[in-house]
Amino acid sequence: MSNGSDTSDALQIVVCELGDEHYGLDIARVIEIIRQQPITAVPQSPVFVKGVMNLRGRIIPVVDLRSRFGMPVVGPTKDTRIVVADSSSTRVGLVVDAVSEVLIVPAASLEPTPNIAAGVETEYLRGIAKLDDRLILLLEIDGLFQIEDQSPLAGAA
Amino acid sequence: MTRLTFDLQPGDDRVFIDESLEQIGRIEQGLLDLERNLDARVVHEVFRAVHTLKGSAATIGHQRMTELTHAMEDLFGAFRSGTLRDFKPFADALLATVDVLRTLVAEVAAGESLTDASDSLTHQLRDLLSTGTAAAAASSKPGRSGRTPRGAAGHAGGATVAGDADGSEAESSEAAAPEKGVTNVAVAPLISRLLAEAPAGFEPRSLLICRIDPMSEWQAVRMLQLLLEVEEAGVLISTAPGREEIEAELCSSLLAMLVRGRPVELEEMRKRLATIDEVVTVEIVAAPLSGWQPDAVPAVPTVEVHGPGDAAPQLGAVRADDAGDLGPPGPVERRQADLGAEVRGLPAAERITVAGDRLKTAQQTIRIDVSRLDELMNLVGELVVHKTRLQQCAQMLAARLGDDPLAQQADEDAQLFSRIAGQLQDQVTGLRMLPIETIFNRFHRVVRDIATRLDKDVQLVIEGKETELDRSVLEVVGDPLGHLVRNSLDHGIETVEDRRAAGKPLPATIRLTARHADGRVLITVEDDGRGMDPAVFRRAVADKGIMSREEAEKMSDADALRVVFLPGFSTSQVVTDVSGRGVGLDVVRSNMERLGGWVDLASTPGKGTEVSLSLPLTLAIIGALLVRSGARICALPLTGVVETLRVKPESFRLTSGRFEFDLRDQRIPVAQLDHALGDPARPFQPNEHGFVNLVVVRSRGAEMAFAVDSLVGQREILLKSLAGVTGPRHGLAGATVIADGSVGLVVDIPALLERSTAANSGAPKKRAAAPTKRRGTRVA
Numbered sequence: 043m044s045n046g047s048d049t050s051d052a053l054q055i056v057v058c059e060l061g062d063e064h065y066g067l068d069i070a071r072v073i074e075i076i077r078q079q080p081i082t083a084v085p086q087s088p089v090f091v092k093g094v095m096n097l098r099g100r101i102i103p104v105v106d107l108r109s110r111f112g113m114p115v116v117g118p119t120k121d122t123r124i125v126v127a128d129s130s131s132t133r134v135g136l137v138v139d140a141v142s143e144v145l146i147v148p149a150a151s152l153e154p155t156p157n158i159a160a161g162v163e164t165e166y167l168r169g170i171a172k173l174d175d176r177l178i179l180l181l182e183i184d185g186l187f188q189i190e191d192q193s194p195l196a197g198a199a
Numbered sequence: 200m201t202r203l204t205f206d207l208q209p210g211d212d213r214v215f216i217d218e219s220l221e222q223i224g225r226i227e228q229g230l231l232d233l234e235r236n237l238d239a240r241v242v243h244e245v246f247r248a249v250h251t252l253k254g255s256a257a258t259i260g261h262q263r264m265t266e267l268t269h270a271m272e273d274l275f276g277a278f279r280s281g282t283l284r285d286f287k288p289f290a291d292a293l294l295a296t297v298d299v300l301r302t303l304v305a306e307v308a309a310g311e312s313l314t315d316a317s318d319s320l321t322h323q324l325r326d327l328l329s330t331g332t333a334a335a336a337a338s339s340k341p342g343r344s345g346r347t348p349r350g351a352a353g354h355a356g357g358a359t360v361a362g363d364a365d366g367s368e369a370e371s372s373e374a375a376a377p378e379k380g381v382t383n384v385a386v387a388p389l390i391s392r393l394l395a396e397a398p399a400g401f402e403p404r405s406l407l408i409c410r411i412d413p414m415s416e417w418q419a420v421r422m423l424q425l426l427l428e429v430e431e432a433g434v435l436i437s438t439a440p441g442r443e444e445i446e447a448e449l450c451s452s453l454l455a456m457l458v459r460g461r462p463v464e465l466e467e468m469r470k471r472l473a474t475i476d477e478v479v480t481v482e483i484v485a486a487p488l489s490g491w492q493p494d495a496v497p498a499v500p501t502v503e504v505h506g507p508g509d510a511a512p513q514l515g516a517v518r519a520d521d522a523g524d525l526g527p528p529g530p531v532e533r534r535q536a537d538l539g540a541e542v543r544g545l546p547a548a549e550r551i552t553v554a555g556d557r558l559k560t561a562q563q564t565i566r567i568d569v570s571r572l573d574e575l576m577n578l579v580g581e582l583v584v585h586k587t588r589l590q591q592c593a594q595m596l597a598a599r600l601g602d603d604p605l606a607q608q609a610d611e612d613a614q615l616f617s618r619i620a621g622q623l624q625d626q627v628t629g630l631r632m633l634p635i636e637t638i639f640n641r642f643h644r645v646v647r648d649i650a651t652r653l654d655k656d657v658q659l660v661i662e663g664k665e666t667e668l669d670r671s672v673l674e675v676v677g678d679p680l681g682h683l684v685r686n687s688l689d690h691g692i693e694t695v696e697d698r699r700a701a702g703k704p705l706p707a708t709i710r711l712t713a714r715h716a717d718g719r720v721l722i723t724v725e726d727d728g729r730g731m732d733p734a735v736f737r738r739a740v741a742d743k744g745i746m747s748r749e750e751a752e753k754m755s756d757a758d759a760l761r762v763v764f765l766p767g768f769s770t771s772q773v774v775t776d777v778s779g780r781g782v783g784l785d786v787v788r789s790n791m792e793r794l795g796g797w798v799d800l801a802s803t804p805g806k807g808t809e810v811s812l813s814l815p816l817t818l819a820i821i822g823a824l825l826v827r828s829g830a831r832i833c834a835l836p837l838t839g840v841v842e843t844l845r846v847k848p849e850s851f852r853l854t855s856g857r858f859e860f861d862l863r864d865q866r867i868p869v870a871q872l873d874h875a876l877g878d879p880a881r882p883f884q885p886n887e888h889g890f891v892n893l894v895v896v897r898s899r900g901a902e903m904a905f906a907v908d909s910l911v912g913q914r915e916i917l918l919k920s921l922a923g924v925t926g927p928r929h930g931l932a933g934a935t936v937i938a939d940g941s942v943g944l945v946v947d948i949p950a951l952l953e954r955s956t957a958a959n960s961g962a963p964k965k966r967a968a969a970p971t972k973r974r975g976t977r978v979a
Contacts, residue, residue: 082831082942084921085877086929094921096936099581101919 051149055171057178058125058138060107065138066145066171066178073126073133075141078118079104095135097126104135110166110186129183136186147171147178202311206260211416212307215259217566219304222248222255224640227297231643234290237278246275247427252300254420254446263317264303270324271296274331283331292327294644296320389439389455394486396437404436404486405465407456412477419448424475426456432468434458452479457486569670572631579620579627580917586620587914588938589613631671635713635722636664638677642684646709649688656695656706657688666713668720672814676722679787679798683724683810684709686784691728691808701805703727717838717898719796719949720816725809731802733759740765760800764788787812797949813949815932821918823935825911825943826894829873829881832943833907834916834935839948841897843910845890848883862895865902868955869893872905875955876930876946884908898949914938918945929954 055066056075081104083093090110094101104124109115121140126133155167165185171178207215229245232238253268271293277283295316302314390406407429411421422445429435436457440449458465462483472481593606593613600606639661650657668676692707699705710725733756740762741748751759763784784798791798791812802808815821823834824843844862851858851869858869872894874880883891883906893904916935921944930951937943 080939080941082934082944083878084931084934084944085873094934094942096940096942099936101921101934101936101942 053147055145057142057145059140059142064178066180071127071183076124078122102133102135106137127183205307216304216307222252223300230293233286237286242278243431246279251420267317267321270321274324274328282335292323393439393455393457402459403461405458405462406484406486407458408482409454410480411452412479413452415477418452419445421477422454425472429456434460575627579624582620583624583915584917586617631669632667633670633673635666635668639664639711655692657692658706658708660708660710662712663714679790682787687726691726693729720814723809723811727807730804730806730808731760732804736762760802823916825914826907827909828907832937834943834945839896839898841895844893846893847889848885848891867902867904869904870955872907896948898952903952
């Protein structure tokens with residue numbers, strides 16, 4: 043929140059931590075942030091889908107962002123949170139190491155995604171926010187949750 | 200496009216749209232029937248539906264729709280009177296009219312003009328009518344109804360319907376003032392007028408006095424329905440108010456009809472009339488044989504807003520004069536209450552009044568927004584889940600408190616609650632059940648249109664259209680079915696020449712059937728077309744590199760045909776060229792799987808193809824056996840569970856890569872449930888006594904046993920979709936929230952069984968056509 047506040051063009055983000063990296067999610071897409079919940083693993087899911095959880099009667103998939111980004115998966119800690127967010131097609135839970143803050147990022151601090159970004163495929167990124175000395179990768183929720191249907195003959199009737 | 204405004208109260212547009220679409224559906228079905236066979240009864244039905252539609256359109260001031268239906272009505276009038284006898288030349292234009300009518304109805308929702316085709320269609324119909332009648336007149340001597348070609352309609356609703364059975368009513372309304380106006384008419388003047396105008400005769404005659412709900416917005420429509428019903432029975436002599444007055448909406452809530460026959464003979468008709476919507480009462484009174492003296496009713500006790508008195512015979516005049524100062528009809532209720540008194544005041548020989556009519560025995564329906572029904576279903580679902588929890592609480596309480604009255608009270612209350620919740624669930628589930636007819640019927644049109652375009656001769660046969668389905672299932676089954684029907688038409692059915700050459704019957708048949716089987720709904724689409732050749736598909740998968748040529752050769756014929764369901768296979772040029780089949784069948788399959796259904800296909804080259812869809816009856820609440828398997832709870836729908844067993848793992852035999860065991864005289868395959876669902880394999884987990892818990896399931900005659908870590912119990916579960924979660928998931932019907940708030944997975948037994956048996960090669964173990972007898976589910 044360094045530069046002045048041109049809020050009209052600014053983006054408000056929820057900042058999450060994964061290892062040493064900081065990621066930002068558009069606050070408009072974030073529904074709530076909750077503590078670790080019992081998660082039921084679902085067979086035949088992509089590896090980064092931890093399973094499903096019950097959010098007040100609604101069943102939503104939970105994605106482990108660490109495994110989504112190919113980082114080593116760690117057990118839950120007291121800081122582990124599930125960010126419940128809306129993608130364009132469904133509501134999802136995103137498991138992160140911690141949620142640190144909510145920031146307003148002025149438009150001037152936003153930069154497009156460079157071609158090679160820290161091992162994260164660029165379709166999940168909508169840009170990078172440079173704040174003082176920090177780099178925050180802004181996530182594109184829809185890209186995060188795009189799962190290619192990779193089931194050829196396996197399920198043939 | 201121009202904005203449109205209609206004469207509708209907020210919220211009424213829904214009623215108009217729903218009712219209109221219903222009528223249009225009826226018309227469309229009628230047209231398709233008529234194209235095959237010009238049945239006078241169907242002509243009547245269509246005429247009536249068109250007429251109702253016209254009335255509704257006029258009521259809300261939908262000018263173009265009124266004109267179009269008007270033209271259509273005239274055309275059907277000519278069919279009714281027999282002036283026109285050949286339906287075929289009119290079929291295309293009339294069906295096109297149906298489509299435009301739907302758009303016109305949609306305009307009411309949209310509030311703007313969506314089509315400009317209606318005017319030209321109106322003209323086209325008029326032209327067709329005049330050329331048709333002219334041709335008919337030229338070939339025979341001109342009939343009375345040849346007068347129909349109309350100029351510009353002078354006043355809305357002033358229909359001259361060709362073929363009115365009886366001329367008397369036409370004259371009877373000459374005096375009617377053409378202006379629109381709300382009028383209130385007492386029954387006595389109506390009757391005096393009827394009898395004064397009716398030709399004297401010696402046959403037995405009766406008066407039918409019908410009262411329509413005074414609050415109805417559709418009085419004119421209802422009156423026409425009544426009128427048509429009586430007219431159709433061929434007993435109508437005359438009515439008051441007359442047809443023209445009704446059409447101009449110069450009517451109130453009372454309709455009197457003079458009919459042939461004694462009251463007792465008319466009882467059936469009275470019952471029929473009483474079932475028409477918004478008809479409050481129908482009474483039959485014997486009419487005097489000869490002319491009627493108005494002054495013979497000196498003291499009709501009535502509290503009409505305008506007294507009947509001596510002005511009664513001049514009905515038209517009374518209305519024209521009094522319409523202005525009538526004001527709002529104040530004592531509506533009183534008038535209704537006094538109707539009986541008025542009738543009693545008549546010099547009638549006999550009188551039949553059935554009190555029950557006043558309560559309207561006919562089915563009373565209301566339309567409910569589907570989303571509200573869904574919400575209701577959701578709530579009931581939650582209630583049912585909590586019912587189980589409440590029972591558990593009561594049991595725990597009993598365990599802790601023993602004979603304490605509090606525990607007993609809790610137990611009783613829990614049971615009562617459970618009973619009520621169960622009944623509520625039945626009711627709500629029933630509310631959502633609809634006959635599959637609603638989906639099936641639309642295919643008459645599809646088949647007709649496509650067959651015409653492809654120049655094929657096809658008849659559609661429908662069986663089991665009354666089969667009921669939950670609307671959640673119903674609304675998703677339409678598209679896959681449409682796909683299959685189109686496929687059959689496009690690729691299955693041969694051209695007329697080819698069929699002749701092959702010596703196959705004409706027309707070709709597409710058969711749609713629906714029936715309940717094993718707690719599911721089975722829908723089949725069957726054609727007697729050219730069928731599919733498994734050899735072609737073996738080649739195609741090999742050419743496409745989906746499997747090796749060897750593997751392809753090893754597939755059974757049935758499996759070879761099933762490759763059409765593979766994703767991506769459908770678009771293959773190879774297949775499209777060779778057989779033309781398989782377009783989008785993978786879409787059908789994935790749609791079915793999302794619903795917890797499956798699709799199968801059987802075909803004989805040269806003989807035809809049958810695709811069957813199996814669907815759950817409802818997608819909402821199901822009874823299930825909960826089991827623990829690995830780290831999670833799974834729910835097995837009871838419809839597929841045969842029994843539970845404890846078996847020592849030593850009795851399992853490894854045969855060609857899979858475990859089997861002998862159950863009585865059967866050899867049954869066994870698998871760990873979680874492994875079958877797609878988790879990594881793990882050894883069987885016997886309990887401390889050395890037994891493995893097995894759940895025997897059955898689907899389509901095949902049985903299999905799933906090993907589970909423990910049995911949790913039998914519950915009713917609210918099935919929730921996993922659709923949004925990720926991709927297709929074979930063997931899972933969805934998920935459910937279990938008592939501790941975590942999520943359990945609901946197993947799709949048919950799909951899982953199929954998957955498991957297919958994965959292990961070889962056909963599923965078929966049980967020799969034994970009747971589906973349950974061997975007693977032993978569940979804790």
